[in-house]
Amino acid sequence: MNLRPDPTFHATPQLAMQAPTENYAFTVMLSPDGSQSDGIAVVDVNPKSDTYGQIVHQVIAPYQGDEFHHFGWNACSSALSPLTGHAFLERRYLIVPGIRSSRIYVIDVKEPLEAKIHKIIEPEEVFAKTGYSRPHTIHCGPEGIYVSTLGGGGEDGTDGPPGIFIMDCETFEIIGRYEMDRGKQDKHYDFWWNLPQDYMVSSEWGLPPQFENGVVPEDLLSNKYGHSIHFWDLRARKNIQTMDFGENHQMALEIRPAHDPAKSYGFCGVVVDTTNLQGAIFTWWRDDDGVWQSKKTITIDPRPEDADNLPELLKGFGAVPPLVTDIDLSLDDKYLYVACWGLGEMHQYDVTDPMNPKLAGKVELGGIARGTAHPNGKPFAYGPQMVEISRDGKRVYWTNSLYSTWDDQFYPDDEGGQMVMAHVGENGGLTLDNDFYVDFPKGLRSHQIRLEGGDCSTDSFCYPNV
Amino acid sequence: MAALWGAVIFSGFYHGVNPGMGWPLAVSAALFEHRTAALLSALVALAIGHLLAMTAILLPFTMMIALVQWEAEIRIGAGVLVITLGVYLLWNRRHPRFLARVKPSKLGLWSFLAALAHGAGLMLVPIYLGICAIADTDAGHAAAGVLMASNFNIALAVAASHTLAMTVAGGALAAGMYFWLGLKFLSKSWFNLDVVWALSLILVGVIAVLSAK
Numbered sequence: 001m002n003l004r005p006d007p008t009f010h011a012t013p014q015l016a017m018q019a020p021t022e023n024y025a026f027t028v029m030l031s032p033d034g035s036q037s038d039g040i041a042v043v044d045v046n047p048k049s050d051t052y053g054q055i056v057h058q059v060i061a062p063y064q065g066d067e068f069h070h071f072g073w074n075a076c077s078s079a080l081s082p083l084t085g086h087a088f089l090e091r092r093y094l095i096v097p098g099i100r101s102s103r104i105y106v107i108d109v110k111e112p113l114e115a116k117i118h119k120i121i122e123p124e125e126v127f128a129k130t131g132y133s134r135p136h137t138i139h140c141g142p143e144g145i146y147v148s149t150l151g152g153g154g155e156d157g158t159d160g161p162p163g164i165f166i167m168d169c170e171t172f173e174i175i176g177r178y179e180m181d182r183g184k185q186d187k188h189y190d191f192w193w194n195l196p197q198d199y200m201v202s203s204e205w206g207l208p209p210q211f212e213n214g215v216v217p218e219d220l221l222s223n224k225y226g227h228s229i230h231f232w233d234l235r236a237r238k239n240i241q242t243m244d245f246g247e248n249h250q251m252a253l254e255i256r257p258a259h260d261p262a263k264s265y266g267f268c269g270v271v272v273d274t275t276n277l278q279g280a281i282f283t284w285w286r287d288d289d290g291v292w293q294s295k296k297t298i299t300i301d302p303r304p305e306d307a308d309n310l311p312e313l314l315k316g317f318g319a320v321p322p323l324v325t326d327i328d329l330s331l332d333d334k335y336l337y338v339a340c341w342g343l344g345e346m347h348q349y350d351v352t353d354p355m356n357p358k359l360a361g362k363v364e365l366g367g368i369a370r371g372t373a374h375p376n377g378k379p380f381a382y383g384p385q386m387v388e389i390s391r392d393g394k395r396v397y398w399t400n401s402l403y404s405t406w407d408d409q410f411y412p413d414d415e416g417g418q419m420v421m422a423h424v425g426e427n428g429g430l431t432l433d434n435d436f437y438v439d440f441p442k443g444l445r446s447h448q449i450r451l452e453g454g455d456c457s458t459d460s461f462c463y464p465n466v
Numbered sequence: 467m468a469a470l471w472g473a474v475i476f477s478g479f480y481h482g483v484n485p486g487m488g489w490p491l492a493v494s495a496a497l498f499e500h501r502t503a504a505l506l507s508a509l510v511a512l513a514i515g516h517l518l519a520m521t522a523i524l525l526p527f528t529m530m531i532a533l534v535q536w537e538a539e540i541r542i543g544a545g546v547l548v549i550t551l552g553v554y555l556l557w558n559r560r561h562p563r564f565l566a567r568v569k570p571s572k573l574g575l576w577s578f579l580a581a582l583a584h585g586a587g588l589m590l591v592p593i594y595l596g597i598c599a600i601a602d603t604d605a606g607h608a609a610a611g612v613l614m615a616s617n618f619n620i621a622l623a624v625a626a627s628h629t630l631a632m633t634v635a636g637g638a639l640a641a642g643m644y645f646w647l648g649l650k651f652l653s654k655s656w657f658n659l660d661v662v663w664a665l666s667l668i669l670v671g672v673i674a675v676l677s678a679k
Contacts, residue, residue, distance in 0.1 A: 001559065001658065001660075002658065003657060003658045004653070004654075004656065004657060004658065005652075005653040007653075009653060011490075011652045011653065012649050015649060015650055080490075080652060080653065080656075081490070081491075081494075081570075082485055082486050082487070082488050082490055082491055082580075083565070083566065083568070083570060084566055085486070085561030085562070085563075085566060085580075086561060087485070087486065087656055087658075088658045088660075143566045143567065195570070196494060196498065196570050198569055198570055198571070235566075235567050235568070235569050236569075261498075262497070262498055462494065463493070463649050464497040466648065466649065
């Protein structure tokens, strides 16, 4: 407990943008076959440092086969609302779930160079207390730490629907399930919210048998992955509206609400439209009658490609689908970054008008049947994937692995973990930094990135911009 | 007597300046609605919730102290209750999680529950009983009915003046932040008063027990 609010808590997104810049990044290292332990790499991102762009510390799990994926903080700017009653938490712990093992690690990063495991929650406890499995997205909010899961109970995670559970934000005890009325929600992936407006939005990937051993082509072509997002009354824990994007919009993944809590809109990325292989972004908003609406505001076309150059999975299509696997919104709600993991491109859209996004910048790197090298000459396996933006919006970091078994299907000849960074121009535009290129230890891949002091997909703000 | 009323007002200021009791929510409301009036209406909602919580705690004691012969016991009992809560809050620094389930639009309800949960009303009880004791002595041994009416009025006056002081203090900070200081002031002005708060409950309780006779 602090005597003052943690200096990394900010009332508004504007204040967060003015805060000192990040010195360290925390990045997931995962062993795709479980032959090594997973871990968190502490990466030096301070350009003035001698070890800039290097992994300066590693926290290694004592088990194998966890498959680290997404993770988050124990506390963020949301604590600055008197309504939460925990203004004096420290932003100190990373909550890191194993998406395959259902084990949860609490890592103390108060001293980034001496980061260490603080607590381990065994999978049995997760199963017993929640009936859920395969924990995924972490957000800190009014009632503690909220954790979304991808699986329900049972060996293969299909016994009952997946959902969200709540952990105590001080003791990290699992408290129990979040939902009181889940409505039509039967799959899960990401979630986020607007705390003062008291709504939450959740999304859908697929059930564990649909992803753990790789994408199931028959399921994809018969539109059996998630294609709906759900709107919740956050504090009543009730699903108030389910919005179906149409069943061809397979895998509605990342939810990115506008950071300014006075706004009532946000974005959701759809991996692939099975009718034309496009990737898509939907803008969702609340209309004057309080009903949630959505519109497809960005489409990204596939690239025709000779079948000989394509992996087995895509040979029949003669094209590379963009595969929109991650999106992230800058704190000023101005730029939406869209990772096209299949094409091998990172797009930057100006979403000042959220209904009319405009492509403002683009970087080509990696990609199926293209494999664009980094401008510094080094290779980039797979394509741009998990993306994180610095608080000030000037630097965009990303890594390359999607999910162990899926990497192998879409990029059977690639291997390796890389993390890169691009600079954002004064009026948009995106340029890779030649000097920032992190090559992960042999046999390990990389996934989500968290920035010291918070970033553009962790903090929820309770006060509108002025 | 003046000291006791001073304590009522002082505790009001003390509750009021603490961001945890809600004044930042008034700033948030004004920013959301782009109008100053929203700041005032949020402050009023917070004040009503707080006032009701104070009244709800004080009124049962209004009934009890009509039993004049038990006055000392009641004052000691109230003191012990306040000390117990203080000790409990020292031992358990957690804020009740149910407060986080209250909808942000229900500011009055939140303020009511927060004041109850943190013992803001209970802190006033010993002070209130002290005022009643002096007032009753001044009035001589009037009929029970008259005493009760007088004590009832005192309870309302204590709750109202305390809440007014709280609202003035919180309102001043809210207005200051909204018009001049900006939202950065929020994290600068917020101090962890949990321990101080628990200790002040204990202090008030101890004084109540010692002064009961």
